[in-house]
Amino acid sequence: MSFRTRSTPSKSEDVIAIREAIARFDPSASTTIVGEDKAKPRDVFAPTAHSKALDPATTLVLGARGAGKSFWASALFNDDTRRLAAVLYPRLGLDRLRVQIGFGGVGRAGVSKAVIDRLVPLGQEKTAADRFWQAVIAGAALTVTEPGQKHAATDMLERFADPEDWADAMTEVDNDLTSRGETLLIVFDALDAISDDWGRLSGLIDALMRSVWDLRGFNAIRAKLFMRPDQLNELTLRFVELPKLRSGAAKLGWKQADLYGLMFARLAFDDEAEEAFGSFLESRGLGKPPEEQEELRTWTLANNESQQQRLFEAMAGSFMGKGPRKGKTFDWPYNHLADGLGDVTPRSFLILMQSAAERSGERDADGLVLLPQTIRDGLREASKVRIEQLNTEYPWIKRVLQPLAGLRVPAAPQVFFDAWKENATVEAAVKIARKENSLPPVQARSARNNVNSDREADLAERLIKMGVLTSRPDGRYDMPDLFRVGAALLKKGGVTPKA
Known part of the structure; x- marks a missing residue:
């Protein structure tokens, strides 16, 4: 990469170029060891x-x-x-x-x-x-x-x-x-x-x-x-x-600084946006992007959270609303993309950012690369994609989540159990697993002990182990936003399933 500082940079042009680069992210694509989808040097980021x-x-x-x-x-x-x-x-x-x-x-x-x-x-x-x-x-x-x-x-x-x-x-x-x-x-x-x-x-x-x-x-x-x-x-x-x-x-865990470092590295090595990104950084006193990927080890924006926050707030503003009550734009994506086991993946993070960039380009962004409201929209897209991906391993997951739509969380376990019982969810999910030859949602019961009274509890425990549900200290069940939004559950003060 050859970085060149432009003599007459246009801030609006820089913003548009950076936004378009983020919108070009292809985070949902799967990597294969060989072939067209193999790992490429320009995508390497090494936490x-x-x-x-x-x-x-x-x-x-x-x-x-x-x-x-x-x-x-x-x-x-x-x-x-x-x-x-x-x-x-x-x-x-x-x-x-x-x-x-x-x-x-x-x-x-x-x-x-x-x-x-x-x-x-x-x-x-x-x-x-x-x-x-x-x-x-x-x-x-x-x-x-x-x-x-x-x-x-x-x-x-x-x-x-x-x-x-x-x-x-x-x-x-x-x-x-x-x-x-x-x-x-x-x-x-x-x-x-x-x-x-x-x-x-x-x-x-x-x-x-x-x-x-x-x-x-x-x-x-x-x-x-x-x-x-x-x-x-x-x-x-x-x-x-x-x-x-x-x-x-x-x-393979990803901290918040790792994910922002990955995002900024992709911008630094985007052929169409490298000059705009470099100009954007320099105009805000954040130095220059690396010219070679070998320099990522020492590049401040690859791992320094305070500097990363300065940059992202320049791109998306400081807060998700008019003040700090709705949260900081820098922390909000990571906090809302974690599953019940505390893991946030690059795929979900980049899907959120890519979707936010697309939607920001469709609106009057008022000089920002990403609008806070589009970051919320990006969570909806990331949640939908995550459920689709989970469904490839567990083809019964959508059937299990469907009866929960409209429930408000956190809620007592019995609220979940009643919704599943009313829709014969466990039996239906077991049949789907058998048809698709996948791991069943609950263990099979013996003929002598064929009692279904606690199978809903078994299903809930299974979802907790998968990170789809969490159990609060007071015994109520909650669902991380990564799944809750896509599954159309409600939460006071939380992102609504539909924009």
């Missing part, structure tokens, strides 16, 4: 807290949907983004890393689901999956000592029918890497795409974790699994070392 997630020594990385799991998996695999990450995280040794894909959920990204289904038939997860994952790991490892050759899983299973042959080959790879001072990292992402059946998925991931755990015996061969926390919690995993794996896991 300090994510260092552990990228560390080759960290095996398990946990993150909610939209937190950046697939982005970092892709950034590690692709050479250009890995080189940039090596500069932004200089202590991790990413410049001495070789990366292969074990599973990525898309074509050309490791072994495919079709191959898994063929080589580990349904019902044979306990007997065939361990050898299968060892074959996948061997195929990735042999790219070091046998470059240019194909190492299909079928061939690896035949070649390493004797476990001693597998150990010998892996030792040879390990010695080769060690002599070069390099490390091989095998990445497994999009693990929910391995199977549509949760029972089968549990068996396959159990076996994968056992195979990955066994790599501890090597010096320079590592694996990294990217998973959602709910996936890890809800699968019936029996891997005995799971507590140790979980205790060493990294979580």
Whole structure:
């Protein structure tokens, strides 16, 4: 990027250019390890807290949907983004890393689901999956000592029918890497795409974790699994070392300063808005944007909340209303986008900002980049999108939320239970889960104990674990705005579901 200060900047033109750049954000797009949607250097932003997630020594990385799991998996695999990450995280040794894909959920990204289904038939997860994952790991490892050759899983299973042959080959790879001072990292992402059946998925991931755990015996061969926390919690995993794996896991969390840093970095490297953004900063005494992404580590607006607040208030004003009673514009998005577990994802944050920018462009913004009222509108869009995304994993979630529309929260648990009972919600949700072959909303009851009186309470507990509901100290249930607005529940003083 080449920043040029204009001699006669127009404030109104700068505002329009910045607003249009925010409106061009594409936060809802999913990253894939390879292909057109792979991670790109211009989108790399490296929060300090994510260092552990990228560390080759960290095996398990946990993150909610939209937190950046697939982005970092892709950034590690692709050479250009890995080189940039090596500069932004200089202590991790990413410049001495070789990366292969074990599973990525898309074509050309490791072994495919079709191959898994063929080589580990349904019902044979306990007997065939361990050898299968060892074959996948061997195929990735042999790219070091046998470059240019194909190492299909079928061939690896035949070649390493004797476990001693597998150990010998892996030792040879390990010695080769060690002599070069390099490390091989095998990445497994999009693990929910391995199977549509949760029972089968549990068996396959159990076996994968056992195979990955066994790599501890090597010096320079590592694996990294990217998973959602709910996936890890809800699968019936029996891997005995799971507590140790979980205790060493990294979580892809995003603080408020990280999210604003991400947003401002995207503006700094937007080809059409870089000059306007630079002029906007300088006119307010906030310095210049970085010219190269390597400078993000030391750029004040990447992590300094007080400076970030100065900038955002210049863009959107200080308050969400006429005074502080309605909240500060800087804090409001983060406070209203958290789920019940306290997590805010870049996807939700950028959707809010992108929607606010679009709506501000349609109104008389009075010199502001974003109008406070459009930030509220952006929350409505982020909430709608978040529920749609949640529905891809839990196809019964809309049916569960539908009877709650119009309720005012916080409310006593019985208010929720009555709404669900009146609409036979639990039974309907269980049928949807069975039809879609997804994890059910509540555990099945035995024929001897087929009592439905507390199934609504079970459903509420399930939603609390998912972060869709929260339980207050006084026992009442509440719903975070991230879901409440899209589900059309009401709250005194809160954002209404419809503008």
